[in-house]
Amino acid sequence: ATGTTTTPPASTQESAAPGYLAVADQALPAGGTLNLQVHIDSGAATGYDPQLADVATTWQLLSLSYETLVTIGPDFGVQPLLAEKWDTPDPKTYVFHLRKGVTFSNGREMTADDVVGSLKRLLASKSVWRGQLGPVESVAKDGDDKVKVTLKEAYTPFLAALANVPAAVLPMKEIDDKSVDPATTLLGTGPYVVENHRQDVSWTFKRNDKYWSKDKPAADALNITIAPEEAARIAALQNGSAALATLGNVDSASMLAGARNVQVVTQATTDFYYLMLNTVAPGSKFADPKVRQAINIALDPQQIADVALGGKGKPTAITPAGLPGSCDPAALPSAKQGPEEARKLLAEAGAQNLTFTLSIFATEPAPAVAQVIQQNLQQAGITVKIEQMDEASWSGKVYGKAPAEFDAALSWFAGYADPGMVTKWWNPETAGFNVGFMKPDKDLNALIDTAGKEPAGAAREQALAAVCAKADADAQMIPLVTRPATVAFRGDALSPSLYATEGYGNVLRLVADARVKKTQ
Amino acid sequence: MRLLMWWSGRALSSAATLLGVSVLIFAAVRLMPGGFAETVLGPFATAEQKAELAARYGLDQPVLLQYGHWLAAVTGGDFGTSMISRQPVGTELLARLPVTAELTVLAVAASVLAGVPLGVLTAVRIRPAGTKGAGGSAGGSGGGSGVAGRLLSGLGVSVPEFVLGSLVVFVFSRYALGLEVGAWVPFGQDPAANLATMILPAAVLAVFSISVTARTTRDAVMGVLVEPYVTAAVGRGESPWSIVRHHILRNAATPVVTLLGTIIAYLLGGALIVEHVFNLPGVGSYVVQAVGRRDYAVVQAGVLLAAGVFIVMNVLIDLLVGVLDPRLGVLAGRRS
Amino acid sequence: MKRLGLDRLSVAGLACLLVLVVFALGSLVGAGGDPDAIVGPRLQPPGPGWWLGTDNLGRSVLPRVMEGVGTTLLLSSIAVLLTAALSATFGIIAGYRGGYLNELVMRLVEVLYSFPAIVLAILVAAVLGPGQLAALASIVLVTIPLMTRLVRAAAVAVSQRDYVTSAVISGARLSRVLARHVLPNVAGTIAVQGTYALSVGIAVEGGLSFLGFGVQPPQASLGVLIQQGGTYMIAAPWLILGPGVVLVLAILAINVVGDGLRDRLEPRETRSLT
Amino acid sequence: MSLLTVRNLVIDYPQTRALDGADLELRQGETLGLVGESGSGKSTLGSAVGRLLPGAAVRAGGEVTVAGEPVFDLPPGKLRHLRKKHLGFVFQDPIASLDPTMRVGAQLRLVLGRGADVGFHLGRVKLDDARVVRAYPHQLSGGMAQRVAIAMAMATAPELLVADEPTAALDSQVREEVLNVVFSLAADAGTSILWLSHDLPAVARRCDRVAVMYGGRVVESGPARQVLGDPAHPYTAALARSAPAAAARGARLEPVPGRPPVLTGASPGCAFAPRCPFAVERCEHERPAPVRIREQDVLCHRAGELAEHMTAGRRPEVSA
Amino acid sequence: MILELDDVTVTFAAGPPLRRIHLNAMRNVSLSVAEGETLGLVGESGSGKTTTSRVALGLQRPTAGTVRFGGRPFPKRRRELAGRMQAVLQHPHWSLNPRMRVGQSVAEPLAVLGRPAGDAVTEMLEHVGLEAALAGRYPHELSGGQRQRVSIARALVTRPRFIVFDEAVSALDVSVQVQILNLIKDLQAEYGFSALFISHDLGAVRYVADRIAVMRAGEIVETADTATFYSDPAHEYSKQLLEAL
């Protein structure tokens, strides 16, 4: 496939185009300051280095200053960004044609060396993303304006992985001569330049005047306030001190129902909740697959989505629902059975009075999800005790030790932009973080690898369906429902562009398009 | 000379208390489950990365040694480095202190300016006694105004800040009522705008302390009212307000001022919730987030700071009490 | 009531508490329904089947409030009893013995006192892990300094009383002096402070749950309910109204009873300024 | 015309009747000692003169007139004026009756007005020490503090000084000095004194007249020497007999048997009846009305018949 | 001699650590009380009377000097003296535990000794002129005089050999004072205990004491027979005291 330069569909009214929740009104003048509020700051011990960033909130902020070769378009299509186009002479080779006239915000022009250096640096790093890039064999300059990446074997999610912030192009010259430390300085080709950052308080960005796309970014400055308390963000929207804010509560729309000029939209994401059953702990209650199967059957993802997520989430298999090619959760074996079968399985396993503790973190809506799970399992005679912790204690308990000491735990994965990416986490040997509570399943691992190689198409969908079914039966990590993102903005202050779906949790992805209607 | 001795005595005991606080806080922070590494590095971090981070912040050393290093650094004015922002904690605390301080000062001011008059008014009886039908309540809880006072001050202490705060945030953000929420501006940038955004949080914070102050004032004034010197002043024909001004206020001040010490500790804690609800960049929200992320240096410094402020305030209050009541003062002479 | 010698307001407060206790006991026998069961659509206003409305999971609010009152009252009461026991032990020994023991106890109390209450509570919750135990320990640690101080002060006063001296002269053992003479005479202080500690305890439980360190779901406590209800203040005001009113009533009633108890134990004169 | 008239005054506390129809009269320039056991109502009567009763007190009847003004019916402003111009009070605990947070000089100036000659007033009570002006009350001895209180009370040269056991808290040596100051200042200013005291011999020595209180009533009043030397009321007689100081070495003191009454309402008869060796039926049921025996006004049904009997009793040692 | 104080000095240190003030509450005090004798101790407020009584009762260790009770120094453990000395103290209001019934208060010294109370309590109450029915009352239901009688009953119930009366009648009304003084005299005649009778009221002391010691600023300035003292005081200070009487 060959990509071409695309601009977002030009549209003068705010009626959303397909794949969009909102499209910025290009007729509005550029300029102005945009005030945003998000609930959490990027917080990593590794600093600002995009290659080491591993959470969506960090990607979101870093994406304002860093760019990747390719990017994700509406409905998960891969689109050009710093590469104007690319060729794939064979499934193992990608040749990227670099965009001309791209400069870093310090004024230096981006070169093929920067691209090659960045990718090599990433591959040599301890970054989690190194694995997502797949079996890369070599990265090399192909003339001054082309870069060639060779894979050891075919790897379908490659482009989607390349579209995320850790694969951003860094100013390698400066990094190599040590004049810039990416951990402490943001120096990218992106639309905005950091002016000030106070940890956990605010970020201020100003327009990158040397940005390659001449009509972008529209807003001159961004003020991003970190407001952990939902009520504070809602307040800021209501009184207009924020033009856009991310919201956590699935019912925020009704909270803001009467507020004038505030629009609340739900962005579907590929992130999804999943239930971990610890099979590694000595004396695990879940060692018997029948017990896990029973739990999987007793769970009612539709009810979880309807009740805990206010109808905003969707049931999902291990390939995130919504991604092209992902499998149908309703077709999974466990979805077709009810509590009766679960009881039977438990009886067979001799685990009639199963009681276990579910460890969750306190951030909403996890407690709501857990309580619906509790109700679900009660139908099958399983007693769940919920243990709610702050996130630090929770991650200490879940990831801190191997074998881990919890019974069951609830969390969510970022779903990314290709159905073959998250499935890897079901192989603890490559994932690493879950060796403490999950036993590798050889068959499943093989299926995952196969699906990774299969080029997009019907064969891939079949391969993925096999992975889904196998994982459903294995049921050590049980996917539940997708996790919606709620965004609200002031219609009188802002005309934003927002995708209807998002794979990397980046609400600010299109912020460079947003038009400010009035300056506060 | 006496003052000097008093100071050295107080300094010594304050230092002992602070030392105790430092031990407790250090121990508490280390006892928290959940490692800094999982939190700061995320679940995907390798053991190697964790070890590297631990080494960077000296967390691989024996705990006692860590404590010693920390204590030595703190006494030298170095509060360590935040593991999240990698900035010196001292700098960040200093930047955030004004917000919390302003909030607390405003709330203390409100407690004194509203609580004290309220307490005096509900305690002082103007109607002369001995008249038929006057007085009458057995326990002396102050008759009608007493019931109202008790209910009022009771109400003040029963509405938790987070409820009141959330309500205020919502109401004031939805309806233009003249005061802004959520648009915090640094004081240095625009004092007037800053005050306008601080009034509401301070008011929410102050509700509890106002009613406690009012209640304590009322108790203290009622205690003073029956002192012989007040009877003597009444007997000399002094007017009620002259008595309140000259004899009652100062004598009732001791318990109220002493209470302020407790109130300040309380407000420092309450500020944490209020800062959270109103999203103000103060020390409180800093510490809460740091607890959440196991950012040890920040938690330790934050709590030590709060305790230090509290202890210093209490020393000052003791001094003030001495000035107000010469019988209790440092400089009190012995009976001739 | 008359025999207790409490005034009318305090009797009203006591009655109010009694009603709350009955309300809480109701949930034990299942009155009002299962507090955890999903019984209807989410966020329904009060109506048949859910007399106080439903919450964000479609659970009936009424049984949850009933359970919440019980949890909160029980938790705070146990905590306050613990505080009272510890404060009495340390306060009395420190107050009666004086000397180094006194210094030590007072210094410890001072250290605890220098922590802002909610910070102390958060630390405790973080160390112990959220839950009832953490809430319990937090309330105890938060209320202990003031009570120990006051008990100590009372014990100092009582130890100087002639009847204590007489007992010592008679050759009574320390344990006897403390148990028979000092303790009963500081019991009033403990009782009065206990009521205030109880209201502080309820507030601390609420604050902790607000920050997510308190009682664990699906169990309800007033703090949990108010925290959740607060989010839905406008969309579903009934979620905060029920528990909010009950919480305010409980603290108000306890304070009023405490005041009445104090007026009764330490009656005081009044005087007019005219 | 008398300066102070108390007529049938009844004062109730929540559970106690403190005054049960007390009558008292005091003329210009006169010194009157009010004596009686603890709880007999002396302080209540003394406070009632200036309407300085605690909040719990209720006047259930009777009236108090000072310089022709009905104290209990005055509006607040007039009441203050009366206290300021006509009345002075000195209380039992000298240090407590001074504001602990104000220097002595400042307190005096508050009473005397700005720019007054504090030194002069302190000089009158024999406090010449310049340090006193700058001292706080707690830095003074009891005697000094009481003299300051007296200076404050006498600063306005009141017509009536009510002194409620002004020396009870003082050491025996200082007592005399303080009393000397009070009485000489009053004599100079023509101030009448109502002196509430336990100390019978001292009252006998210094006062023109004595009133004896029992059970909230003045049971006997008259010229001091007369009342204490020739008591007409059985209670006065018993009281006079029981002072330890009065006992000769080796002699046995005779206490008043029984204990003082605590009234909750009007006493149906004579409150002393249960302890009185001379009580008859009538004493229990009928409230005695004042009768005049010699120069005394006495509240006793049998005063007349007993007059002879009592005189025969042993007289208290009264040193002139 | 039941009690001997030999050259006793008591020094108090008061105030915070760095500004201690040292104060001699007793200075080289020597006095003795013979069997069956009542020694009166008079002096102005703060002269050291109470401190002396505390030393005599073994509640206060002297800074210097020796104390002997019954010819022997005080034992390390107070319990060995249990029941052999008692005290009646100043405040009728605080002399009895307000949370104990009168009967329990009186029985306490016996309970400490592990002896059954039996009829001793009722007997004792009757001895001090109180109805046995009062045993069931709480102190606040009694008058000041009655409370002091209960204290005396409590002090006597173990038949001690030595009793300290520290301002035992000062807070009482004149007429009640006499009742109590008479009671003390009568009981002493009956039980023959020795007593240290402390008061600032010279009249009261004269009434009960065999000998009188005068204290001033921590020192004994004069000791004399009561009769001699009142008729012919030797010390200048004693003369002053008597003048004021």
Ligand SMILES: Nc1ncnc2c1ncn2[C@@H]1O[C@H](COP(=O)(O)OP(=O)(O)OP(=O)(O)O)[C@@H](O)[C@H]1O
């Ligand atoms: N504030 C008060 N509240 C209730 N009762 C009181 C109050 N003041 C005094 N009484 C009672 O009123 C009665 C008279 O008290 P009052 O103080 O006038 O007596 P007194 O003759 O001055 O006694 P004393 O010699 O002890 O001072 C007593 O029975 C007393 O208990």
Ligand SMILES: Nc1ncnc2c1ncn2[C@@H]1O[C@H](COP(=O)(O)OP(=O)(O)OP(=O)(O)O)[C@@H](O)[C@H]1O
């Ligand atoms: N525990 C103590 N610590 C410090 N000083 C004390 C202590 N006990 C007594 N004093 C001081 O010792 C001196 C003598 O006190 P003491 O109580 O013996 O006097 P007193 O003659 O009994 O006086 P009063 O007649 O007032 O009871 C006083 O100056 C007192 O302040």
Ligand SMILES: [Mg+2]
């Ligand atoms: Mg009196």
Ligand SMILES: [Mg+2]
């Ligand atoms: Mg004494």
